[in-house]
Amino acid sequence: MSIFEKYGPRQVINGCGKMTVLGASAVAPEIADAMAKAAMDYVEIAELLPAAAGRFIAKITGAEDGCPTCGASAGIAIATAAVISGDNVDIIENLPDSNGLKNEIILQKGHAVNFGAKVTQMMKLGGGRPIEVGAANLVIPENIENAINEKTAALFYIKSHHAVQKGMVSIEAMITIAHEHDLPLIIDAAAEEDLHKYIAMGADAVIYSGGKAIEGPTSGFICGEKALCQACRLQYKGIGRPMKTGKESIVGLLTALGKYAVKTDNTDRQKNRMQQFLKELKDIPGSTGSIAQDEAGREIYRAKLVIDPVVTGINAINVAKKLEEGNPSIHTRNYYLGQGQIFVDPRSLLDGQEKIIAQKIKKILQQAKGNN
Numbered sequence: 001m002s003i004f005e006k007y008g009p010r011q012v013i014n015g016c017g018k019m020t021v022l023g024a025s026a027v028a029p030e031i032a033d034a035m036a037k038a039a040m041d042y043v044e045i046a047e048l049l050p051a052a053a054g055r056f057i058a059k060i061t062g063a064e065d066g067c068p069t070c071g072a073s074a075g076i077a078i079a080t081a082a083v084i085s086g087d088n089v090d091i092i093e094n095l096p097d098s099n100g101l102k103n104e105i106i107l108q109k110g111h112a113v114n115f116g117a118k119v120t121q122m123m124k125l126g127g128g129r130p131i132e133v134g135a136a137n138l139v140i141p142e143n144i145e146n147a148i149n150e151k152t153a154a155l156f157y158i159k160s161h162h163a164v165q166k167g168m169v170s171i172e173a174m175i176t177i178a179h180e181h182d183l184p185l186i187i188d189a190a191a192e193e194d195l196h197k198y199i200a201m202g203a204d205a206v207i208y209s210g211g212k213a214i215e216g217p218t219s220g221f222i223c224g225e226k227a228l229c230q231a232c233r234l235q236y237k238g239i240g241r242p243m244k245t246g247k248e249s250i251v252g253l254l255t256a257l258g259k260y261a262v263k264t265d266n267t268d269r270q271k272n273r274m275q276q277f278l279k280e281l282k283d284i285p286g287s288t289g290s291i292a293q294d295e296a297g298r299e300i301y302r303a304k305l306v307i308d309p310v311v312t313g314i315n316a317i318n319v320a321k322k323l324e325e326g327n328p329s330i331h332t333r334n335y336y337l338g339q340g341q342i343f344v345d346p347r348s349l350l351d352g353q354e355k356i357i358a359q360k361i362k363k364i365l366q367q368a369k370g371n372n
Contacts, residue, residue, distance in 0.1 A: 002328075011328040013353045017300075017345040018191060020071075020116055022331055024211030024218060026350065031255045035217060038251035045247065049233050053250050057221050060257045063199045063206070065229035068250050072190035072220040073115070073122050074243040075207035079186050079222055080105060080126030081239050082205075082231035083154040092238040098127035106131045106147050107156040108139040110164030119158060119188070126239055128153065138167040141177060148181050159189045159198075161295055175202045184228060190220070193298055195260070204228055210249075216256025219249045267299050273346045273354055274303035280358035284365050286311030292343065302333065303344040305361070314368035316340045322364050323357070330357055 002011040014022045027035075049068065057066025069075045084103050085091035091101065105128040112120055112132045120130040129151075134143040144155065155178045157171055169177075171187065178185035184204035191212040192198075198206045205228050210219030222232050236244055245253075271291055278289030286308040294300035309315040316337045323330040333343035344357060 013328045013330045013350075013356060014348040015344040015346075015353070015357055016331045016333045017348055018209075018212035018215075019331075019348075020211075022348070024209070025215040025348070027215060027217055027252065027256065028259065031216060031252050031259065034255040035248040035252040039248040041247075043247050048247065048250055049236070050230070053221075053254060054229060054233070056254050056257065057223050060261050061195045061199055061206075061223040063223035063229075064226040066221055066223040067229045067232040068210075068245055068253055069207075069220040069222060069240075070243050070245040070249065071211070071218060072188065072207050072209040073117065074240070075190075075220045075222050076119065076122035076188055077126040077243065078232050078235045078240050079205050079207060079228075080123045080128040080154070080156075081235045082126075082228055083184055083186070084127050085234070085238075086227075086231050087234055089234075089237070092234055095235075095239050096125060096127035098129070101127075102151055102153045103127055103129045104131050104147075104149070104151045105129065105154050105156050106133060106144060106152060107158065108132070108144075108164075108168050109134050109136050110139060110168050111156070111158035111160075113158060113160065113162040115160065115162050115190075123156070126235075134169075137164060139169050141169055141173055144169060144174070144177055148177075148183070152181070152183060154178075154184045154186055154204075157185060157187045157203075159187055159192055161191070165295065171198065171201060171203070178204070184225075191298075193300075195223075195257075199223060205232075210253040210256060214253075214256050214260045216260075217249050217252035219245055219253040221253065265299075267301055270301045270346045273349070274301060274344065277303050277344060277346075277354040277358050278305070280355065281305065281362060284312075284362060285369070287361075287365060300345070300347065302346065305342045305344070307340050307342065307365075309340070312365050312368055314365065316342050319361065319364055323360060326360065328356070330360055332357070 053068045054066045105123050109132045123130045133147045186205045187198050187203045188207045190209040193213040205224035210216040288306045290304050292304040307316040320334050
């Protein structure tokens with residue numbers, strides 16, 4: 001029985017991925033144990049934030065410094081506030097009111113996405129005025145260059161499967177433009193798996209979720225230049241106060257980061273699990289399975305199941321709906337249901353749950369066939 005069932009919600013089998021709406025990650029026992037120990041003890045937060053957390057985040061990422069947050073979305077607001085205020089306490093205490101300050105944050109129109117909330121709203125919470133440039137399907141360097149003026153505080157890049165994947169200005173070009181104009185480039189890399197790449201490329205600040213690829217608790221962090229990270233931590237005296245993260249989440253994040261740093265490649269295991277999953281369904285007429293890499297190019301391999309409604313008597317939309325209606329409620333990755341495609345992500349599945357999903361899909365398809 002799931003702990004959540006005690007309070008009413010159904011058990012969930014998460015074949016969708018590290019999604020906030022499904023609780024992001026299920027942490028390892030050693031992370032849960034570290035969080036429990038932290039929750040039952042005391043610490044001076046003023047020491048924990050810079051001396052312990054900042055230094056450890058820097059060590060793991062190769063950045064100069066770091067700042068823990070309660071999530072990547074909070075990281076967007078805090079990093080935005082930091083590039084506007086620096087270490088000026090008067091500005092920090094008055095944000096998000098940034099009238100008369102350098103407060104414009106330039107981002108590509110194809111990056112102005114909604115990830116459950118608008119990226120641009122997170123910037124506004126930090127006092128930023130988002131400036132979207134170009135078109136949703138095409139941005140050129142001149143669009144960014146022409147938007148830069150005396151009010152520009154930073155350039156922002158969203159590295160996400162939610163963002164448009166083609167026709168956008170590259171990270172490399174964004175870094176070059178930012179630094180030619182003596183501006184910081186901030187990257188939202190919430191669900192990215194490489195914690196070194198963007199810092200090594202020259203980004204000034206990079207934002208990650210602690211609860212996605214890193215498999216930590218609900219948390220996040222900013223890593224980057226020392227002065228910028230110090231300014232980020234100062235936001236906890238301002239707009240960051242209602243976004244503060246507690247001692248147990250910080251310790252859980254640091255434990256997860258330490259574990260992630262020595263993590264071995266598991267792409268073969270991902271593929272093997274999904275191949276076994278598809279093998280369970282290979283004899284079902286009207287369903288065709290294959291292994292597909294993540295659409296944003298990450299080293300994530302999912303099962304792709306194509307449902308032919310003419311043969312099966314049911315379309316992918318209704319298969320997914322029936323999966324979610326049960327108890328346990330089974331959630332698959334459903335971005336391409338309209339094209340008849342259901343994806344299953346192995347990373348968020350507990351041991352053996354792929355078999356449960358396969359059995360349920362098989363039952364749904366067999367029943368649909370029998371009704372036709």
